[in-house]
Amino acid sequence: MAIPDLILLHAPSVYDFRHKSILYGPVSDLVPSTPVFEMYPIGFTTMAEYLERSGLHTRIVNLAVRMLEDKNFNVEEALRKLDALAYGIDLHWLPHAHGSIEVANMVKRLHPASPVIFGGFSSTYFHRELIQYPAVDFIVRGDSTEGPLLMLMQYLRGGGASHPAPGAPDYRALEKLPNLVWKDADGSCHTNPLTYCPETLDDLLLDYSHVLRSVVRYRDLASYKPFRNWLQYPITAALTVRGCRYNCVTCGGSACTFRSVHNRAQPAFRSPEKLAQDIRRIGEFSHGPVFVLGDIRQPGPDYAERFLNAIAGYKKPVFIELFDAAPREFFRRVAEALPNFTVEISMESHDEGVRRAFGRPYSNADIEASINYALEEGCQRLDLFFMVGLKKQTYQSVMETVDYSQAMLRRYKAAGEHRVIPFISPLAPFVDPGSQAFEQPEKHGYRLFCRTLEEHRQALLAPSWKYVLNYETDWMNRDQIVAATYEAGRRMNLIKGEAGVIAAEVAEATDLRIAQATRLMGEIDRIMLNTHDSGERHLRLHELKQRVDNANLSTVCDKSELEIPVGGMRINMLQAATRIVSDWWDDLLAPRRPED
Numbered sequence: 395m396a397i398p399d400l401i402l403l404h405a406p407s408v409y410d411f412r413h414k415s416i417l418y419g420p421v422s423d424l425v426p427s428t429p430v431f432e433m434y435p436i437g438f439t440t441m442a443e444y445l446e447r448s449g450l451h452t453r454i455v456n457l458a459v460r461m462l463e464d465k466n467f468n469v470e471e472a473l474r475k476l477d478a479l480a481y482g483i484d485l486h487w488l489p490h491a492h493g494s495i496e497v498a499n500m501v502k503r504l505h506p507a508s509p510v511i512f513g514g515f516s517s518t519y520f521h522r523e524l525i526q527y528p529a530v531d532f533i534v535r536g537d538s539t540e541g542p543l544l545m546l547m548q549y550l551r552g553g554g555a556s557h558p559a560p561g562a563p564d565y566r567a568l569e570k571l572p573n574l575v576w577k578d579a580d581g582s583c584h585t586n587p588l589t590y591c592p593e594t595l596d597d598l599l600l601d602y603s604h605v606l607r608s609v610v611r612y613r614d615l616a617s618y619k620p621f622r623n624w625l626q627y628p629i630t631a632a633l634t635v636r637g638c639r640y641n642c643v644t645c646g647g648s649a650c651t652f653r654s655v656h657n658r659a660q661p662a663f664r665s666p667e668k669l670a671q672d673i674r675r676i677g678e679f680s681h682g683p684v685f686v687l688g689d690i691r692q693p694g695p696d697y698a699e700r701f702l703n704a705i706a707g708y709k710k711p712v713f714i715e716l717f718d719a720a721p722r723e724f725f726r727r728v729a730e731a732l733p734n735f736t737v738e739i740s741m742e743s744h745d746e747g748v749r750r751a752f753g754r755p756y757s758n759a760d761i762e763a764s765i766n767y768a769l770e771e772g773c774q775r776l777d778l779f780f781m782v783g784l785k786k787q788t789y790q791s792v793m794e795t796v797d798y799s800q801a802m803l804r805r806y807k808a809a810g811e812h813r814v815i816p817f818i819s820p821l822a823p824f825v826d827p828g829s830q831a832f833e834q835p836e837k838h839g840y841r842l843f844c845r846t847l848e849e850h851r852q853a854l855l856a857p858s859w860k861y862v863l864n865y866e867t868d869w870m871n872r873d874q875i876v877a878a879t880y881e882a883g884r885r886m887n888l889i890k891g892e893a894g895v896i897a898a899e900v901a902e903a904t905d906l907r908i909a910q911a912t913r914l915m916g917e918i919d920r921i922m923l924n925t926h927d928s929g930e931r932h933l934r935l936h937e938l939k940q941r942v943d944n945a946n947l948s949t950v951c952d953k954s955e956l957e958i959p960v961g962g963m964r965i966n967m968l969q970a971a972t973r974i975v976s977d978w979w980d981d982l983l984a985p986r987r988p989e990d
């Protein structure tokens with residue numbers, strides 16, 4: 395088996411969650427991951443493929459999934475057995491602040507001569523603080539780290555791997571690497587300019603063929619799974635863009651955050667034809683849905699039209715998201731090209747003032763018309779997302795969002811329509827670093843409890859998500875955000891059951907889980923308030939662990955509500971094998987590079 399040059403490790407949110415009693419709450423109800431956030435960023439696959447293309451073997455090990463699937467999985471033993479020139483760890487989403495650094499410490503202890511490299515949005519934002527942790531040798535900043543990471547790996551392969559050991563490390567070469575943060579032999583930290591920021595995504599391969607090949611090469615499907623239930627529900631993502639034209643107040647992926655943190659003046663788009671090709675290639679091995687990340691109208695009308703022409707006739711399920719209202723003609727074109735399409739809309743609030751303050755420009759009338767067009771043109775389903783914890787949003791306003799959803803569901807039920815499904819969840823656990831609300835909290839009515847990376851790391855160990863939240867607002871404190879979330883979740887679940895968009899037994903089970911979570915939250919609060927001895931407090935919190943673990947999955951809605959039926963063989967192994975063999979032939983026949 396080939397020894398990889400780089401192993402990319404994905405840590406759980408909190409290390410080791412298996413031994414801690416933390417009521418995570420509904421922080422991950424609306425994403426495929428569990429609250430451990432075991433899904434690795436899509437950048438892992440693009441980086442791995444990019445490096446492989448240049449002859450550097452790269453392996454992905456999803457430690458979080460391995461730990462979730464096997465309570466006896468020994469992380470230390472597994473890491474000890476790994477052998478690579480360097481180890482890469484993502485700190486992309488801030489909820490990984492704890493796990494990623496703990497895993498880095500372990501890697502450094504077990505493989506002291508191997509460099510540890512960090513990357514991702516949160517690594518970029520907190521790079522000055524992150525590089526100070528003893529286990530961190532390098533950080534590759536920016537939203538597109540494939541190129542700089544390749545340069546760093548080539549440097550390391552050329553003998554720089556002894557860095558930062560005393561000797562004669564070639565600092566002149568390191569100084570030239572774009573986007574890099576590094577330490578010299580004295581431990582002094584250096585930040586190179588963030589200049590690598592490609593204008594398009596066309597230099598990447600986003601079709602997961604590298605993942606398929608690596609699974610065979612390392613005989614390790616378990617470590618490549620993007621999230622725990624992926625084989626049962628193999629949803630994959632296709633990427634249209636890095637960056638955004640919008641400026642939603644709490645979003646770390648907004649235009650102003652990309653400008654200030656990633657030095658990106660304009661979004662980088664994937665060409666529409668390549669996007670269609672990515673989706674078709676995923677469809678060769680998977681029957682699962684493909685989620686197209688980014689509104690396909692964002693680069694302009696020509697982009698959507700070219701994409702729809704290129705993907706026309708693709709019959710497998712595709713999810714598209716809308717950042718704004720859309721005309722009937724748009725849905726007609728989508729339906730012609732993608733007969734099996736589902737629409738995702740984040741309305742955030744029923745209140746137009748709250749929605750506008752968040753950064754979404756459309757009126758209720760406009761989006762309701764869009765919803766009707768999507769249904770009339772034949773979308774399979776339409777998910778409508780609302781959020782708790784917004785600027786200008788009160789407890790009462792959250793309850794009115796549920797009333798609004800109820801009125802809508804009743805209207806649709808009367809027309810025999812059950813395809814619209816509303817969801818509500820909290821902005822949790824963190825307002826994104828780099829977002830407007832994080833940078834200017836007072837201006838936007840936010841009060842932050844954590845500012846530094848270390849403060850967020852410590853917050854993640856709190857016994858319930860109320861204490862993990864890094865914010866409260868002028869309109870709701872943390873208690874009210876939690877109370878509004880559970881009450882709105884409870885009511886939303888009941889009205890969905892009543893309208894028949896979810897089965898009665900699903901609604902009943904969710905109602906029980908919400909009641910259990912609310913009770914547990916109360917018990918945790920009482921322990922925190924009344925138990926002053928830290929040892930006793932720890933003991934009493936730990937006594938709740940079994941009940942807390944049971945309440946940690948699918949709190950305010952059942953995860954399965956987000957899934958669409960996937961028929962037949964979900965992953966077609968024969969097609970996957972054919973794809974691998976065909977890629978190997980292509981590789982064999984391709985002209986060799988001098989270094990190969």
Ligand code: SF4
Nearest residue numbers: 638640642645647648
């Ligand atoms: S939340 Fe708003 S700013 Fe963030 S990616 Fe979506 S549309 Fe863009």
